[in-house]
Amino acid sequence: MGCQPRQDPPRPRSPHFRLAHLFVLLVGLLRMSSGVAQVSKSVKEKVSLPCGYNYSVEELNILRIYWQKDKEMVLSFISGDKEVWPQYKNRTLLDVTDNFRLMILPLFLSDRGTYTCVVQKKERGSYVRKHLTSVELSVRADFPVPNITQFGKPSADIKRIMCLASGGFPEPRLTWLEDGKELSGINTTISQDPESELYTVSSKLDFNMTYNHSIVCQVSYGDSQVSKNFTWEKRYFRRRSKARRKGNNGIYLGPAEASTGQNV
Known part of the structure; x- marks a missing residue:
């Protein structure tokens, strides 16, 4: 009687990965089509993008904050635990004291795009979206004097x-x-x-x-x-002229x- 090779069940993905995936879908469905703020900066400069969500210190442990650029994750802040995605590491900060403002330094041309901040709050055992705002970031490289x-x-x-x-x-x-x-x-x-x-x-x-x-x-x-x-x-x-040496x-x-x- 032959033996069937044992197959281990696939390892579950991290909760942050699942949340990030859900967040991408969420923003795709809920992104507002108007009223997007505009920010223009030069490469190598610092940019500060507002999220604008007011909260109390007691709420931090029941909040989820996500920053995303277009369809890419930038940063997440879940129950006080911050995670920064690889292309933004060592140059991205989240100012929790200033309503979850996102700061990037230095800027690259590839950073241009639409940034969205989503805040979810735990209520009755499940998380509910409380806030969503978007900022359009334009990045330029200055020409020298021609x-x-x-x-x-x-x-x-x-x-x-x-x-x-x-x-x-x-x-x-x-x-x-x-x-x-x-x-x-x-x-x-x-x-x-x-x-x-x-x-x-x-x-x-x-x-x-x-x-x-x-x-x-x-x-x-x-x-x-x-x-x-x-x-x-x-x-x-x-x-x-020779003819006018003594004249005009x-x-x-x-x-x-x-x-x-x-x-x-």
């Missing part, structure tokens, strides 16, 4: 310049301006590094060398912008001068 370089002369009276900025997020928009009016750029390109997610933007501009110019290269991204000024001035100097001086239009300035 760099403007002279890029040759397509024709006798035409000068070409190029503006470039790199290392920022979100996707930028580069604009050429003169006297508040937008100019038409040439070969404006935007590229993104697939690993860092950071953007590079560049554009060229042609202008007439026989006039004075004060041109601005402006890079806008999210609710921020950086810019740099480029100034072109005609330069005059006197040259005396003739005026010769010499080469122009360019200067750049920055404005953040």
Whole structure:
């Protein structure tokens, strides 16, 4: 008579894992579609996200607090026991004294998203949801001041310049301006590094060398912008001709001068 191999029953998962799974389903069903607060920060900065649940010290042992970003768990606080998920360890704090405010430092680009705080309270032997709030976090990487370089002369009276900025997020928009009016750029390109997610933007501009110019290269991204000024001035100097050595001086239009300035 053959023997059947014994199969041990599967080990039960930890209660925190089951609660986290239930929480994901709960938020998916109960997330509010409007009234979400907006917070904007830069990479490497600290962010403080409010939960806003008022409680008494005596309630701590019967409360469950969950912080989640989109569909990922961030942190749980159950009966005084805190658990932080791996991608947030060593940079995430829960301020219990400030109504369960969540703090993250330093911020990464990958931290952007919608954060939701859910508070459950034990009543008559079961936990009931008492509070739910969401905060939309935008994370940006600031572009440095653009760099403007002279890029040759397509024709006798035409000068070409190029503006470039790199290392920022979100996707930028580069604009050429003169006297508040937008100019038409040439070969404006935007590229993104697939690993860092950071953007590079560049554009060229042609202008007439026989006039004075004060041109601005402006890079806008999210609710921020950086810019740099480029100034072109005609330069005059006197040259005396042989026929007029003893008479009036003739005026010769010499080469122009360019200067750049920055404005953040």
